[in-house]
Amino acid sequence: MALRNAVMAALLEGEASGYDLAKGFDASVANFWMATPQQLYRELERMEREGLIAARVVEQERRPNKRLFSLTEAGLAAVRAYVAQPLGKPTAIRDELLVKVQCADVGDIEAVRRAIAESMEWSTAKLARYERLRERLLAGRTEDEYFAGAERIGPFLTLLRGMSFERENLRWGESALRRLESRAAASGREA
Template sequence: MALRNAVMAALLEGEASGYDLAKGFEASVANFWMATPQQLYRELERMESEGLVSARVVQQQRRPNKRLYSLTDAGLAVLRDYVADVPARPTAIRDELMVKVQCVDIGDTGDIEAVRAAVVERMERSAAKLARYERLRERLLAGRDEDDYFATAERIGPYLTLLGGLALERANVEWARTALRRLEQRASALR
């Protein structure tokens, strides 16, 4: 998947500046796509030159002018084609922590402690994301239950992707707990 597809998906929510998109990426698509603000700005320029987005300049007092981007009909057509295209293969996982965990038995308890610290950090990051995603879930539901949300929401895609992010982070936390328990058992056996 290209970054442009994720940017266009974010622009389905409406017109946004590059700054708004960078902040919004954290809240809307960060559960399935990551990008730096610099990557977003470069991609917006490229997409504008390709006619996928249009930009208008908004004059501001005491601040630099800002550009607000929106999807063009051409961008919407590209996004529709992308949605209709069947992915060629499943996403490959490339996770440096998993490589370290794979190597945990090559040394002594010091190696186990180093991996343990990395697992704790992963668990803490996942727990923080999980809390952020739960807050976003509550905002999206706005007092409704899920059935009511799915029956009345204008767009259900953001909620469905949020559910995927919630499931992933819950799985990360559960895996980390199991890994930490087993690493402690291994360290105790080596002492």
């Protein structure tokens, strides 16, 4: 998947500045796509040149003018075409933590345990952020009420997937820590 598809997905929420998109990526698509602000700005420039998005300048006092981007008809057509394409190969996991865990038997088990614990802290923080976003989207409604009446349900569905992913990271981390501790105790190594 190209970054442009994630950008177009984010712009389905409405026009946004590059800054807003970079900040909003964290709240809207970070549960399935990551990009640096530099990557995002470069992609916005390309997409504007290709006519997929349009920008309008908003003049501001005491601040630099900002450009707000929105999807063009060509951009909406590109989103529709993208959605209609069959999926490519399934995503492969590329996770440095798992490489460290793979080496736990010959390395420093305590260092591996610290890495797992740190990863769990990140997952806990992301899950809390996702929970706050979920509550904001629901605005007092049940999930069934949200799905029955919301204009767009895609962002909520991807949010639920992100929450599930972080919960599974925590479940796996707890299990891995227990097993590493048992292994270290059985072998007489410090855990």
